[in-house]
Amino acid sequence: MNPISLYVHIPFCVKKCLYCDFLSFPIGGRTVYNMEKYIDALINELRLWEYAFQESMAGEPLRFKSVFIGGGTPTCLPAELLFKLGAEIKKFISADTEFNIEANPGTITDEHIEVFKKILINRVSLGLQSANDNELKCLGRIHSFNEFLNSFNKLRQSGFENINIDLMSDIPKQTVKSYENTLKEVLNLSPEHISAYSLIIEPGTPFEKLWDSGKLDIADEETDRKMYKLTKEMLKEYGYYRYEISNYCKPRRECIHNISYWTGGNYLGIGLGAASYVEGIRFCTTRDYNRYINENEQSLFLRQICDVNSTKVCAANSTYWKKIAERREEYTELTLQNRMEEFMFLGLRLCKGVSQKEFYNRFGKTLLEIYGSTIENFLQNNLLIEDANSDRIYLSDRGIDISNYILSDFIL
């Protein structure tokens, strides 16, 4: 269970994009946020976890197998605050640990890039979405395509060799032609990784209001399918390998951190509203900003950790995490059934699919005992494939195209 992955949430953005429902606040709004206080609270939380681990794992030091600083917009932070946070995280990793940061092209400075290098960040994920400035404006993004290019080139010149670019299809007024142009522009830059998602209208966003009032002109089903097909074909043509439904990369450039999520790995989430998943237990930190940065709340959590540690239950045991998680928010203990479902619908998102042996090792039952008729049916319809050379079952090309429908059949 140790090492585990670490997610760090930075809840600030320059301004909210019109489609976004992530937990983030615009720093240009009326409320003034004391970012230093937030970073201090994060560092404090990290130290609490370090203490919890050392106490309960017989002094074994806490190590992270991957780190992801996301948000929000981590590059909204002044470079010196990012350094302060990164210097703490650095104590728990080695130089070859995958250390990711999400960056918004409109916010990266030379100072940020210097800090990335100092704190051992080695993978940068740039949220571009589109190479068309009108589409960017329509999404409420703060940057132009040229600003993105500037950030990308600076990262390359500074030696960053692992860059992801996020792209979006089905943007209002986007045509297949303009999407194709975005793909071409991005492929010419040869990033190591591309995440390509289509727009989702999320509840509570300005886009939802526009959609409800019939004012959001987004792609119809046919155009959506054309863009989807174009993504697959062009990325393949340029040598990208699809390893997850929406993620493509050059050889050996898969995102280790995300693969850990998709394969049921343990992770700690620190920061406002961050989710953790450890030994079958899921829990979150508070979504209340004032509570999160309140020192009394943090001391209370420390006392709670001490209480749990005094019971001498080891952190490698799910009972330990149950006791910790009960003191956090949105605590859920996944049942065996929940864990089997997650194993299937997260695992089948990966193009290599799921291993039957691993299913048995985790759950003590064979995959066919639990999902026999469902799997048989999809195999017969060529939506799933059983690898003749291994024990893996994965979605066929046609299966990936209708993955939502297939994956929903794995709910028990």
Ligand code: SF4
């Ligand atoms: S920059 Fe990212 S997190 Fe911030 S509002 Fe836009 S989409 Fe949301």
